[in-house]
Amino acid sequence: MIEFRAVHKRFANGTTAVHDLTLSMPAGGITVLVGSSGCGKTTTLRMINRMVEPTSGTIHVDGRDICSQDAALLRRSIGYVIQQSGLFPHRTVLDNIATVPLLLGWGRRKARTRAAELLETVGLAHDAGKRYPHQLSGGQQQRVGVARALAADPPVLLMDEPFGAVDPVVRTQLQDELLRLQKELDKTIVFVTHDIAEAIRLGDRIAVFRTGGRLVQCATPAELLARPADPFVADFLGAERGLMLLSLIPLGDLPRRPVPEGGRWELVLGPGRRPKGWRDRSAGDGDGALLPVRPLRDGDSLLSALNESVGSPCGLVVRVDTEGALTGVTSREEVHDRAGTAHASAARAASAPPEPAPRAGDHPPVADPAPASAPGTTGGAP
Amino acid sequence: MTVEWDWIADHTGELTALSVSHLQAALTAVLLGLLISLPLAVLAHRVRQLRGPLLGIANVLFTIPSIAIFVLLLPVSGLTRTTTVTGLTVYTLVVLLRNTVDGLDAVPAKAREAAKAMGARPLRTLLTVELPLALPVIMAGVRIATVMSISLVSVATYIGDGGLGQLFTDGFQRNFPTPVLAGVVLTLLLALVADALLVAVEYVLTPWNRKGRRA
Numbered sequence: 001m002i003e004f005r006a007v008h009k010r011f012a013n014g015t016t017a018v019h020d021l022t023l024s025m026p027a028g029g030i031t032v033l034v035g036s037s038g039c040g041k042t043t044t045l046r047m048i049n050r051m052v053e054p055t056s057g058t059i060h061v062d063g064r065d066i067c068s069q070d071a072a073l074l075r076r077s078i079g080y081v082i083q084q085s086g087l088f089p090h091r092t093v094l095d096n097i098a099t100v101p102l103l104l105g106w107g108r109r110k111a112r113t114r115a116a117e118l119l120e121t122v123g124l125a126h127d128a129g130k131r132y133p134h135q136l137s138g139g140q141q142q143r144v145g146v147a148r149a150l151a152a153d154p155p156v157l158l159m160d161e162p163f164g165a166v167d168p169v170v171r172t173q174l175q176d177e178l179l180r181l182q183k184e185l186d187k188t189i190v191f192v193t194h195d196i197a198e199a200i201r202l203g204d205r206i207a208v209f210r211t212g213g214r215l216v217q218c219a220t221p222a223e224l225l226a227r228p229a230d231p232f233v234a235d236f237l238g239a240e241r242g243l244m245l246l247s248l249i250p251l252g253d254l255p256r257r258p259v260p261e262g263g264r265w266e267l268v269l270g271p272g273r274r275p276k277g278w279r280d281r282s283a284g285d286g287d288g289a290l291l292p293v294r295p296l297r298d299g300d301s302l303l304s305a306l307n308e309s310v311g312s313p314c315g316l317v318v319r320v321d322t323e324g325a326l327t328g329v330t331s332r333e334e335v336h337d338r339a340g341t342a343h344a345s346a347a348r349a350a351s352a353p354p355e356p357a358p359r360a361g362d363h364p365p366v367a368d369p370a371p372a373s374a375p376g377t378t379g380g381a382p
Numbered sequence: 383m384t385v386e387w388d389w390i391a392d393h394t395g396e397l398t399a400l401s402v403s404h405l406q407a408a409l410t411a412v413l414l415g416l417l418i419s420l421p422l423a424v425l426a427h428r429v430r431q432l433r434g435p436l437l438g439i440a441n442v443l444f445t446i447p448s449i450a451i452f453v454l455l456l457p458v459s460g461l462t463r464t465t466t467v468t469g470l471t472v473y474t475l476v477v478l479l480r481n482t483v484d485g486l487d488a489v490p491a492k493a494r495e496a497a498k499a500m501g502a503r504p505l506r507t508l509l510t511v512e513l514p515l516a517l518p519v520i521m522a523g524v525r526i527a528t529v530m531s532i533s534l535v536s537v538a539t540y541i542g543d544g545g546l547g548q549l550f551t552d553g554f555q556r557n558f559p560t561p562v563l564a565g566v567v568l569t570l571l572l573a574l575v576a577d578a579l580l581v582a583v584e585y586v587l588t589p590w591n592r593k594g595r596r597a
Contacts, residue, residue, distance in 0.1 A: 051499055076501030086496040090514045090590045099500050132590045148500075 001027045002048060002156065002188065007057030009043055009213065017043040018213035021057070025205070027155075030182060030189040032203035034196060035236070040213030045158050045192045049078045061156060076100055079149030079157040079187070084165045086145065087133040093119070093144050094129035100152040111151075118147040123177060139170035146178070150185070159191045163198070175201055196237055200225070200244050208233050222248050226347040242343060247303040249342045251296055254305070254335070256319050256328025265314040267293070273325040275318045295320040302342055305335045386560045393561075397549075401568050404545025405576070407538070408531035410467050415474030415527060423482035424508065437480060444476040448537045456541065466538040473534060474527040481523025485516030518591065521584040525577055532573045536565070546572075 002025040009018040018040040025031040033041035046052040047059060050071045059066050066074055087096050097115035102108070119129055122143040133141055142162055149157055163171045175198065182189065193199055199206050200221045207218040210232055217229035225245040228234040234241065259267050268276045268290055277290030294311075295318040296304055308317045315332035390397070426433040446454075451469045459465045489512050497507040513520075536547025549565030552558075585592070 049499060051495075072501045072503050074501070075499055080496075080499040082492065082496055082499065084492065086492040086499075088493050088496065088511060089490065090511075090588070099502075103501050103506075132593050134590075135593055 001025065001060075001062060002031075002190065003060040004044070004047075005058045005060075007044075007047065007054045007059060009040070009047065009052060010055045016213055017052075018047070018054075021213070021215055023207060023215060023218060025188065025190055027062075027188045028186045029204035030191055030202050032191045032193060032199040032206045033209060034193055034199040034206055035209035036194060036211065039209035039211050041192045041194075041207075041209050042160055043213065044209070045160055045190055048156070048158055048190060049075045049080060051075075076103055076152065077154055077156075079152075079154040081142075081145045081149045081157070081159040081162040083161045084138075084141075087141055087148070089133055091132075092129065093124075093131050093133065093136070096133065096144055097129075097147045097151050099148055100154075104152055114151060115147070118150055121150065121181070122147045137170075138166045139174060142166060142174055143177075146181075150181075155188060157187045157189045159189060161192055161194070164193070164195075171198070178202065197244070200247065208236060210236075222346050222349070226343075226349075243303055243306070245343055245346055246306060246339055247301045249302045249346065251298055251300050251302060251305050251319075253298075254330050254338050256330060259326070259329050260316075263314070265316075267318065267326075267329075269326060272323065275320065275326055278313050280313070293318050295324070295326070297322060302335070302339050305330070306339055309335045384559075385563055389560045390564055393564075397564060397568065400546050400548060400565075401572060404532070404535050404547075404569070405572055407463065407466050407470065407535045407543070407545055408528065408572075409576075411470030411531045412474050412478075412524060412527050414467065414471045415478045416524065418471070419475060419478035419482050423479055423486060426479070426483050427486040433483065437483070440476040440479045443472050446472075448473070448534060449540055452538060452541045461542045463543060465541055466535065466543040469538065470531045470534055474531060477523045477527045477530070478520075481526075482516065482520050485519030485523075486512055488519055489515045514588075517588055518584065521580065521587075525580045528576050528580060529573045532569060532576060536569065 004021045004023045007018060007021040008016070010016050021040075021044060033044055035041050043052055047054050048061065048066070050066060053067075061078070087093075088099070091099075094112055094115045097118050098108075098111035101111035101114055106114070116126065116129060119126060124140060124143055124147070128136065128140065128144075133144065136144065142165075145162060149159075163174045166174065179202065191199075191202055193202075203221055205218060206221055206224050208216045208224070208229075210216050217224060217233050219227075219229075222245065224233070225237060225241050225248070228237055228241070237244070264280060264282050266279045266281055268279050270276045275293050275295045277293050279290055283289075291313050294304075294308055296308060297320060305317050309315060309332040312318075312332070316329040317332070317335055318329055319327045321327050422436055426436045448469065451472060452465055455465045455468055459468065493511055493515060494507065497511045502510070535543075535545045536550060538544040539547035539551050546565045546569050549561040553560065553562035553565070
């Protein structure tokens with residue numbers, strides 16, 4: 001658990017990077033800090049391992065005030081994944097991963113053994129260990145960055161736009177891997193991004209910052225999408241906010257119907273009753289060209305179902321079990337109805353317990369547009 | 383002008399001794415220059431205000447004519463090897479100091495920041511991250527300083543030292559070109575061999591620069 005209490009950061013040049021931040025990040029969850037550039041999200045992250053020292057206020061990690069600890073020792077106890085990997089270009093992948101264990105005095109052999117283990121954890125081949133960072137692709141480098149952060153098994157992991165520099169396909173892979181790892185490792189993760197879709201995908205909780213280092217809203221993805229705290233957040237979430245909300249809701253028990261007999265379109269099945277595609281019966285005999293179908297499992301989201309229903313030639317969404325065998329079809333109308341009701345109920349659920357989202361305005365004084373002139377507000381750190 | 387090979391054959395012992403003495407003077411100077419430059423360069427790199435003055439002083443020292451520097455040192459250390467080495471060391475500073483500062487500047491900020499974020503303290507970061515990454519630029523300076531020192535040792539002949547330089551005065555005084563030619567060729571050889579060895583040292587010390595990009 002990471003707790004910010006009334007944390008303020010003003011840089012030497014007078015700009016306020018973080019304004020009166022009170023926020024707690026639950027243990028064993030991914031808290032995503034999101035906002036446009038210059039909103040203080042990275043500064044907030046970097047204050048947790050004292051790469052940036054707060055001007056005033058306190059930060060506790062697992063109940064301990066971070067300013068009461070030696071900064072170097074604190075940093076060894078917190079994993080850190082840096083933008084564009086930040087690997088040491090002169091060290092092999094294995095030695096990069098072993099950095100923190102070596103700093104902790106593990107001894108070379110034990111550190112290397114651990115590093116080799118982590119190569120596998122993050123999905124890299126064993127022989128990648130002997131390479132140098134510049135010999136790897138961007139995505140592989142990023143995996144090494146994650147492995148390096150995990151090497152000493154720290155309870156807290158800070159990730160500063162770790163997937164910002166890789167292409168979208170690789171980014172999605174890395175996001176999936178992170179979610180898989182998190183299921184296994186159950187770390188307390190703080191993740192900075194400016195990509196709202198990434199935030200929705202990864203976050204258990206999302207904290208939205210605005211310029212001037214003010215936290216506007218901190219909520220679960222569903223709450224955030226259903227009930228943005230103000231027009232700024234709504235605007236930040238974008239025009240597809242409603243669709244993003246659907247991406248959080250699984251298809252689940254939406255009724256499956258048998259595939260209709262006859263009609264213009266025929267669903268062609270392959271071995272193991274796996275759907276292959278739709279065939280147009282009116283286009284004459286023979287195998288003809290199959291229109292591709294992307295069958296959905298129950299864990300897939302309503303958004304994917306909506307997408308399929310739009311693309312399907314006959315408006316039917318094809319459903320399969322975990323093995324990929326056909327279980328039935330669902331009509332476009334049923335998907336749309338469910339999407340509508342799910343959206344409404346998510347909005348209701350989000351509003352039911354009116355959780356007091358910590359907002360900049362919640363703390364007195366209400367308005368503080370002028371730079372704070374009280375000398376007592378600086379030098380809060382012991 | 384002919385080379386009298388007999389003279390060379392008769393003096394191989396002397397030529398070897400002079401070469402060794404020549405190389406010793408030059409290498410000691412480079413080593414001392416490095417020992418002085420490293421801490422000063424780290425200082426100049428970390429404290430921006432000191433950079434200008436330190437590099438400026440090294441530049442000014444470099445402009446002192448080489449004979450003058452030996453003469454200036456005479457009252458302090460007399461006609462000794464110390465005078466030779468001290469003079470040469472002063473000249474190495476201008477190259478070594480500047481290259482070491484440039485090398486440290488060239489270390490990627492990300493690597494330095496990563497070391498700090500992993501919990502490395504400043505000295506460890508310097509030794510295990512900054513200096514290794516600055517090594518190619520530092521080594522370029524070491525190579526220049528070495529070749530320069532090897533060619534400069536001869537000037538110390540004026541104070542009775544000078545390694546192979548002694549062959550020049552000997553040859554000029556007797557109007558006998560063979561020792562002069564032998565001295566020139568041996569000085570060149572020493573410089574070439576030393577430079578080649580330094581290239582090899584750098585190759586061994588920077589394995590990460592040899593591996594090609596991913597296919």
